[in-house]
Amino acid sequence: MSSPSDTALLRVHELHKNYGDLEVLKGISLELKPGETLSLIGPSGSGKSTCLRCINYLEKPTSGEIWLGDELIGQVKDGKRLRLMSDREMAPQRREIAMVFQLFYLWPHLNVRDNVALGPIKAQGMPRKQAYELADAMLEKVHLRHKAEAYPEQLSGGQQQRVAIARALAQQPKVILFDEPTSALDPELVGEVLAVIRELAEEGRSMIMVTHEVRFARDVADRVIFMDGGRIVEQGPSAQVIDNPRHERTRSFLGRMAVESA
């Protein structure tokens, strides 16, 4: 077992994931420093979502380790051996690793305020009144304080995603994972969500974001990782990877993206 590094907040070490015979992740290692925004780009099917979902163990890695600070995620010492934690055991760890989904997954039977406050109430045992205050403050951050009483279906996609971001913030996580937060949105709604994410990056939140918004990744992310075929092909400062990619595969991917968005 490797020991946690000093500077990294989150460390992914030699992550492998197989679905049956299909090897989807072939040894991913990466680090996220405190306050850093990391962007994960790559072609469809390259394993970006799988990688993200392995970080909070929504998918169980086939092998490898995830460290949050000096805490090993998803596995626990049982005698001398490591074993997988159950979902119940994992709840406190997942609370520290928020996730924003492509399709939001708000809870339709709860109004916006309850959507945001449920995590604090249940997972943190926060009194309802305090949780509502927290929820309202987080909704303020995503500029939706005035929608607190609305139900998710009464909101536009962009607003729903911003509520999902407020929900993630309310769990007071150390890291926030975004899986293509804007790709299910109508083009005219993408901007409002990206604006909120940009504000979070400027606040110094620690985030990993899978995205197809290459220009956004270049402007907002500190570093970019390019994945292809379950491997990291290239990583570095965002401007460098996107403006001057070293690898041919990165170049051709970025070229295709440029054509698509043109």
Added chain:
Amino acid sequence: MISFFQQYPEYWSDWFARLLLGARVSAELSLTGFALAAVLGALLAWAMKSPSVLLKRLAVFFIQGMRAVPLLALLLALYFTLPSLGLTLSGYWAGAIGLGLQGSAYVAEILRGGLDSLHRGQRESAIATGLTPLQAFTSVIFPQAIRGMLPPLLNAYVSILKDSSLCALIATDELMLAARAIASESFLPMHIFLLVGLFYFVIAFPLSLLSRVLEVRFSRGRKTIRG
């Protein structure tokens, strides 16, 4: 035709009182049966959802079995065969258990269908927020799933209520047995069974209607419910 209905005023008070007594037992019997079906059905649904293959197989086997056996055969077995194995049940309890066993197969399918109708993202977002699986179930999954389950559960109850009339054949003093008793005394079976049909209708029809109303309402979306 007129003379047919002229019989009613004469016997009305006697019949009505006795049928009402029977109807009360039918209501209790079917509610007890439904309660058993609900508990057992929930266990079966849970078993079908569990990661254990053995549990899953057992649950499916039980459900298929319960669907294949005619209710009357089940009731007769519980009432007449169990005593030879040293377990004697009253007609009422043999009936309630028979209705519960067979009803549980339907309830289990309803519960499972209701749970399956939710997108798996609902549970994922709940546990990703730090909820335990139990909290995710009680706060996120169940409140949504129950909306879809309620109409078919009401229908399942109505089926159990109607099926409970078979318990007359194992000497449960419910509505149908009361009717048969009156019919054989009065020699007016047509009159009695018409009345009994009405009794069942009066209980079952509003429930069917309610089920339908709920179904329409839930499928229209939540806005109409929460204002």
